[in-house]
Amino acid sequence: MNETNNPNKKMTSVMIGLEIHVYLNTKSKLFCSCSTDIINAEPNSVTCPVCLAHPGSKPVLNAKAVEHAIKVGLALNCKINNNFFFSRKTYFYPDMSANYQITQYEVPVAENGFIKLGEKKVRIRRAHLELDPAALIHPQGLGKSNYSLIDYNRSGFPLLEIVTEPDFSSPLEARGFLNQLETILSYLNVLMPNMTMKADCNISINGGNRVEIKNVSGFQAAEKALAFELARQKQQEKVGNKIEQCTRLFNADTGQTVEARKKETEEDYGYIFDPDLVKVFLNNKQIEKIRNEMPELPQQKIQRFVSEYNLNEYESNVLCNNFDLSKLFEELMQKKVDAKITSNLLTRELLSILNHDSLKLNQVKIKINDLQELILLIKNGKVSDKNVKQSLINYISGDNTPPKEYLEKNGLLIKEIDLESIINNVLEKNNNAVLDYKKGNNKVINFLAGLVMRETKGSARIEEVLEKLKQKISE
Numbered sequence: 001m002n003e004t005n006n007p008n009k010k011m012t013s014v015m016i017g018l019e020i021h022v023y024l025n026t027k028s029k030l031f032c033s034c035s036t037d038i039i040n041a042e043p044n045s046v047t048c049p050v051c052l053a054h055p056g057s058k059p060v061l062n063a064k065a066v067e068h069a070i071k072v073g074l075a076l077n078c079k080i081n082n083n084f085f086f087s088r089k090t091y092f093y094p095d096m097s098a099n100y101q102i103t104q105y106e107v108p109v110a111e112n113g114f115i116k117l118g119e120k121k122v123r124i125r126r127a128h129l130e131l132d133p134a135a136l137i138h139p140q141g142l143g144k145s146n147y148s149l150i151d152y153n154r155s156g157f158p159l160l161e162i163v164t165e166p167d168f169s170s171p172l173e174a175r176g177f178l179n180q181l182e183t184i185l186s187y188l189n190v191l192m193p194n195m196t197m198k199a200d201c202n203i204s205i206n207g208g209n210r211v212e213i214k215n216v217s218g219f220q221a222a223e224k225a226l227a228f229e230l231a232r233q234k235q236q237e238k239v240g241n242k243i244e245q246c247t248r249l250f251n252a253d254t255g256q257t258v259e260a261r262k263k264e265t266e267e268d269y270g271y272i273f274d275p276d277l278v279k280v281f282l283n284n285k286q287i288e289k290i291r292n293e294m295p296e297l298p299q300q301k302i303q304r305f306v307s308e309y310n311l312n313e314y315e316s317n318v319l320c321n322n323f324d325l326s327k328l329f330e331e332l333m334q335k336k337v338d339a340k341i342t343s344n345l346l347t348r349e350l351l352s353i354l355n356h357d358s359l360k361l362n363q364v365k366i367k368i369n370d371l372q373e374l375i376l377l378i379k380n381g382k383v384s385d386k387n388v389k390q391s392l393i394n395y396i397s398g399d400n401t402p403p404k405e406y407l408e409k410n411g412l413l414i415k416e417i418d419l420e421s422i423i424n425n426v427l428e429k430n431n432n433a434v435l436d437y438k439k440g441n442n443k444v445i446n447f448l449a450g451l452v453m454r455e456t457k458g459s460a461r462i463e464e465v466l467e468k469l470k471q472k473i474s475e
Ligand SMILES: [Zn+2]
Pocket: 029, 032, 033, 034, 046, 047, 048, 049, 050, 051, 052, 156
């Protein structure tokens, strides 16, 4: 019997939870005054006794990191804890010279929140602050070098770990959540630039044991890792093997997960209160102040764009789910250009070019005036869709000539008088085709229109060309 047609075949129930590690945008590290600007720094040059964990050095908590964490907590509809503290998570690893990570275990900054993912409510278990370990460098690649190097410049970077409940039922849904989370965090302006979010991905099927895929870098990788793991667990069940609780690692090159170790429990880390750090007491006024300073969030902006600019829900979603794109849209709106045309230009043409070239908006140079000019040309019917796209591709990925200048230089703007003479010319040279058309072969009109379009370098509107051709032939 065909498996998919078997009504007795049970659906696989899938439970996925995520632990996302986000680098917070602070000037200095979480517990010392070392800079977080390490891009051009020599290895191990941005360090101090605190982030190297020298005996006797005392950590001091970065207030900005706490403020960012509270903002995130509020945006994720969490309860903010007024009193919290830090604990030591003990483990040995060369990237952690203290042999413990300073983190929050018993009481996190924020807990019990949720965000809406379409109609679904995804529960946020907690968000807590912790420090990042040093970077291990494997000169010939992981597993291939016979030695490793350690760079402590990154040691002590502020991380916020956001933990969800196991509320996702597919890898795709988990990816959707990660995208939405990133959008919210970019609205809050709390993300450290140029740092990739990392996720630990937990997955179990049919109520079985949970497998954790550690430290997956990037959203696409997280979706792939989960998809691989889901297929692997289904296969294991099919042949009658029990899924064992374990930790696995994702290899982005092969797209596979491999077992790293049997899962340890949280108790194995022997958390203890960190006596070097004072307990944090926030009063309600401090939290309210941060709440009052919260910027507009994606959901609010989507609704505002619909009512203020008369956009439909869908295009407003596309614009607002990309913070920089929504910002660009509003800058153009201040120039009083047509909202609908602008929205089309940004959400269809611009986004597809960026996606095609794997670029982000903040990586390309765009001048408001250049786009404003292009929008005016579209509004006045001076340019075909095809040439809008071409001028924009050249603007983003070519020699950056402003679209209007490019269209003028290449004779791609629509000129009425030219169209007349081009049509006359084409008709004169194709007498036989004209006769065919008159005899009732209607398809010939498309052939003639194609010739005209070629002569206009695609700058004419096809509807207009067809109309004018028919008119001329019947004269
Ligand atoms: Zn330091």
